[in-house]
Each structure stands twice: as structure tokens, then as C-alpha cells.
Amino acid sequence: MAHRVVIVGGGAAGIQTALELKSRGIEPIIVERDIELGGKARGWHKLFPLFTPAKDIIDPLIARLREERIRCFYGQEVTEIASDGVVLRSGERIPGDAVVVATGFTLFDAHRKQEYGYGLYDNVITSVDLERMMNSGRVVLTDGSEPRRIAFLHCVGSRDEKVDQKHCSKVCCITGVKQAIEIKQMFPDADVFNFYMDIRMYGPGYEELYRSAQQDYNIHFIRGRISEAAETINKRIQIKAEDTLTGRPLRMTVDMLVLLVGMSANYENKNLAQSAGIPLAPNGYFRTQDSFLGSVTCEREGIFFAGAATAPKSLADTLAEASLTASAVCNYIKVKYTK
Amino acid sequence: MRSLNFGYAISHPRAIDMDNNDLRKSRAIIEEMPELQACISCGSCTASCTAGNITNFNFRKLHTSVRRGEYKGAYEELNKCMLCGKCRLVCPRGINTRGLIMLIKRKLGDF
Numbered sequence: 001m002a003h004r005v006v007i008v009g010g011g012a013a014g015i016q017t018a019l020e021l022k023s024r025g026i027e028p029i030i031v032e033r034d035i036e037l038g039g040k041a042r043g044w045h046k047l048f049p050l051f052t053p054a055k056d057i058i059d060p061l062i063a064r065l066r067e068e069r070i071r072c073f074y075g076q077e078v079t080e081i082a083s084d085g086v087v088l089r090s091g092e093r094i095p096g097d098a099v100v101v102a103t104g105f106t107l108f109d110a111h112r113k114q115e116y117g118y119g120l121y122d123n124v125i126t127s128v129d130l131e132r133m134m135n136s137g138r139v140v141l142t143d144g145s146e147p148r149r150i151a152f153l154h155c156v157g158s159r160d161e162k163v164d165q166k167h168c169s170k171v172c173c174i175t176g177v178k179q180a181i182e183i184k185q186m187f188p189d190a191d192v193f194n195f196y197m198d199i200r201m202y203g204p205g206y207e208e209l210y211r212s213a214q215q216d217y218n219i220h221f222i223r224g225r226i227s228e229a230a231e232t233i234n235k236r237i238q239i240k241a242e243d244t245l246t247g248r249p250l251r252m253t254v255d256m257l258v259l260l261v262g263m264s265a266n267y268e269n270k271n272l273a274q275s276a277g278i279p280l281a282p283n284g285y286f287r288t289q290d291s292f293l294g295s296v297t298c299e300r301e302g303i304f305f306a307g308a309a310t311a312p313k314s315l316a317d318t319l320a321e322a323s324l325t326a327s328a329v330c331n332y333i334k335v336k337y338t339k
Numbered sequence: 340m341r342s343l344n345f346g347y348a349i350s351h352p353r354a355i356d357m358d359n360n361d362l363r364k365s366r367a368i369i370e371e372m373p374e375l376q377a378c379i380s381c382g383s384c385t386a387s388c389t390a391g392n393i394t395n396f397n398f399r400k401l402h403t404s405v406r407r408g409e410y411k412g413a414y415e416e417l418n419k420c421m422l423c424g425k426c427r428l429v430c431p432r433g434i435n436t437r438g439l440i441m442l443i444k445r446k447l448g449d450f
């Protein structure tokens with residue numbers, strides 16, 4: 001009988017790990033808390049750096065899962081993990097020969113940065129809201145008009161001790177560049193400003209896209225964190241920052257302010273880690289054995305990781321890591337059960 | 340008209356006011372040299388600048404200010420430049436900085 005592996009989370013990481021395990025003759029079972037598979041990536045319009053429609057990546061993954069008849073539990077949250085199975089919120093136990101934690105991340109809640117007025121001012125939105133608007137094919141202000149001056153703010157809920165998020169979320173710089181370009185494509189006459197602290201273009205083609213945003217799309221990059229936003233009487237947003245490159249305070253009014261929200265660790269990680277007796281990293285993500293040869297394993301044998309559960313990652317990195325996870329699981333099962 | 344002396348002066352606000360700054364000249368400069376927007380503020384131009392080493396001339400800061408619509412004093416400041424072209428040799432974004440100096444002078448000057 002095939003060995004069975006329980007995968008916690010049916011996002012990109014969980015799906016890809018399941019497919020890779022199946023191709024190696026192992027029987028994966030996915031337990032997903034949501035009623036649908038695909039995780040966060042399902043909500044994105046187009047993916048950086050090549051503007052690939054997210055659907056073109058996620059839908060085929062889900063279709064292959066169906067073709068391979070991989071079992072999935074929907075609407076079931078895992079509350080305890082161990083190396084020999086998981087326990088659901090209902091109390092039901094699902095046994096397995098190994099467990100893969102692919103629980104992903106939580107989007108930073110922009111309400112927590114009150115000074116930017118998310119939820120208070122009409123035209124302050126997040127990068128996630130903007131993806132949603134682009135999916136609906138309509139990017140407009142709340143009064144239905146087109147934005148003519150748009151500001152993006154980097155590092156919202158990242159690199160910020162005030163909200164206990166000290167890490168860099170890695171994907172928001174490139175998301176900001178991608179979205180700024182999309183806005184310029186939609187509204188060529190609009191003025192777009194990206195307020196950044198550092199521009200982190202770590203992936204292939206990212207720096208090139210940044211340069212294109214600057215040179216080909218005339219997007220303005222201003223180094224400085226917006227310190228506060230206020231709404232004007234006609235629903236525009238007044239922002240204040242320091243233009244740190246000239247060493248002077250800077251003020252301007254924009255039609256729309258987009259907050260590039262970061263990737264936070266899931267709140268539930270604490271309980272999951274405790275149930276398995278494994279440690280978390282200081283930022284709340286799962287801690288891997290090491291950053292080199294043990295990047296998908298932990299101190300407890302039989303528990304593996306894939307995707308953004310251990311650190312902010314792009315979809316590309318997530319999918320690549322899932323293959324690594326599957327091969328690590330395979331080796332573990334081979335060594336353990338073929339004696 | 341002689342102004343009254345109240346014993347204090349009204350200082351101009353230091354903030355860059357992007358709502359009221361006249362950005363037309365800045366736009367015209369960027370239009371003519373779009374690669375200027377690709378500047379990553381590395382400061383290599385300033386560091387290598389002959390004029391900047393003996394005066395407080397800071398070319399990086401100057402063209403950043405001009406892009407924000409802050410033109411005051413920029414033309415006069417650019418007179419410190421000797422057009423030696425060293426800055427162009429070092430710019431990692433390949434910006435024709437020397438050409439930019441001429442461009443800014445042309446757009447801001449009266450000729």
C-alpha cells in the first residue's frame with residue numbers, strides 16, 4: 001500500500017507538494033481550511049515579473065490535482081500536528097507517515113497602521129484591494145472617477161517595530177513596481193509616486209522591471225516613509241513624508257493611496273508549533289532546521305515545510321521549494337520504511 | 340516699500356510642496372531625457388565630482404530637487420560645474436549626466 005502524507009494547507013505550496021509526491025508514488029491528502037484551493041495567489045490579477053495571469057498558474061495546478069484524484073478535505077482546519085498525522089478542529093484525527101506544513105502566511109491588516117487611514121478614508125486602499133479591483137476590470141475612486149495622481153507606500157506592516165513586524169516581506173517592492181506599471185498602463189496621463197525606504201529587487205528580472213518603471217513609465221520613486229495621511233474635504237488624500245534624498249519634508253495631495261501590505265506569520269502558528277513541540281522563528285514563522293541543507297525540515301523528524309509558512313516567498317520560490325519538500329519527504333519515507 | 344521690523348522674520352516653509360510646485364519644466368526635462376528617472380541615488384556622480392570636492396556642489400541632490408520642481412538657485416549652482424564629465428564615467432545607470440547639466444541649464448536659464 002502506498003505511504004500516505006498529510007499536507008496542511010491547499011495553497012500553491014500544498015498543491016505542488018501533493019503533485020510531486022503523487023508522481024513519486026506516495027499518496028498525499030490535502031487538508032484545507034478554506035472552501036477552495038489555491039491560497040492567496042488565487043486572488044492576484046497578474047503576477048510579477050512577467051504579468052502572467054495568476055489564473056494561468058493556479059487553475060492548471062488545481063486541474064492536475066483533480067486528474068490525479070488527490071484527496072482533499074475542504075473547510076477543515078488543522079489544529080494539531082505531529083510526525084504521524086494531524087488533528088482537525090472537529091477532533092477528527094488524520095494519520096499519515098509524514099506531515100507537510102504548507103499553511104502559508106497572513107496578509108498584514110492595514111487597519112493597524114491607523115496613521116494611513118485605511119478603513120477611515122475612502123481612497124486609501126491596499127495592494128490586495130487593488131488586485132481585486134484589477135480583477136473586476138475597474139480601478140476607480142469611490143466617486144466613480146479615474147485617479148490622476150496615485151501614491152504607493154512600501155513596507156506597510158513590514159520592517160516596523162511599532163506593529164511587531166521586523167522582517168522584510170520580500171514581495172511587496174516588486175508588487176509595488178508591478179502595480180505602478182499597471183496603473184500607468186491603464187491611465188497613461190496619471191502621475192504615480194512610490195514612497196520607499198529601500199528598493200529590494202531580489203529576483204530575476206525584478207531590477208529590470210524597476211528600471212523600466214522609472215525610465216519607460218516615468219514613475220517617480222521618492223525615498224521616505226509617509227508619516228501620515230489625512231483626507232481633504234473633496235476626498236483626496238494629503239500625505240507627508242521626508243524626501244530623504246534632498247533632506248526636506250515633502251507634501252502632496254493624491255487621489256488614491258495604495259498601501260503595499262506585508263506578509264505576516266499566521267497567528268495560529270503558535271498553537272500548531274506547540275502541539276508538535278517545534279520552535280518558531282522570532283517573527284512567528286516556522287523555524288527550519290537551517291537555511292542551507294535543512295530549509296524544508298525541522299528538528300522533529302517527519303514534519304516538513306513548504307512555501308510561505310517559513311518565510312515570505314514569491315510564488316515562483318514557493319513552487320520550487322515544494323519540489324524540494326517532496327523529495328525530502330520521499331527520502332525520509334524510503335529510509336524509514338524500507339528496512 | 341520698507342517693511343516693518345517686528346523683531347522676527349517669517350521663514351518660508353521648508354517643505355517641498357508637490358501640489359503647488361510648477362512641474363512643467365521638470366516634466367520637460369524628463370521628457371527629453373527619460374533615463375534621468377532611472378537614477379538610483381547612488382551618489383557616484385557627487386562623489387567623483389571635481390567641483391563637489393572643493394565646494395558644496397551636490398549634483399545628485401540638485402537634479403533630484405529639480406525633478407521635484409524645486410528650481411530656485413539650481414541654475415546658479417550649476418555654474419560651479421566645470422563640465423569635466425567625470426560624473427558620466429561613473430553613473431551605474433548610464434545617465435548622460437554631463438548632457439543633463441546642459442539640459443537643466445537650457446530649461447531653467449533664460450536662453
Ligand SMILES: Cc1cc2nc3c(=O)[nH]c(=O)nc-3n(C[C@H](O)[C@H](O)[C@H](O)COP(=O)(O)OP(=O)(O)OC[C@H]3O[C@@H](n4cnc5c(N)ncnc54)[C@H](O)[C@@H]3O)c2cc1C
Pocket residue numbers: 008009010011012013014031032033034037038039040041044046047048049076077078079102103104105106107127128171175261262263266268306307308309313314315316317318
Ligand atoms: C499582495 C501580494 C501580491 C503577490 N503577488 C505575487 C506575484 O505577483 N508573483 C509571485 O510570484 N508571488 C506573489 N505573491 C506571493 C504569493 O502570494 C505567495 O508566494 C504564495 O501565496 C505562497 O503560497 P503558500 O501556499 O505558501 O501560502 P498561502 O497562499 O497563504 O496558502 C496557504 C493555505 O493554507 C491554508 N491553511 C492555513 N492554515 C491552515 C490550517 N491550520 N489548516 C488547514 N489549512 C490551512 C490557507 O487557507 C491557504 O489556503 C504576492 C503576495 C502578496 C502579499
Ligand code: SF4
Pocket residue numbers: 154155156158159167168169170171172173174198199200260262
Ligand atoms: S520587499 Fe520592499 S516593501 Fe516589502 S518589506 Fe521589503 S523593503 Fe519593504
Ligand code: SF4
Pocket residue numbers: 384387388389390391398419420421422423424425426427436437440
Ligand atoms: S561634469 Fe560637472 S557635475 Fe560632473 S563631475 Fe564634472 S564638475 Fe562634477
Ligand code: SF4
Pocket residue numbers: 377378379380381382383384385399429430431432433434436
Ligand atoms: S551616478 Fe547616476 S545613478 Fe548615481 S546618483 Fe548620480 S545620476 Fe543617479
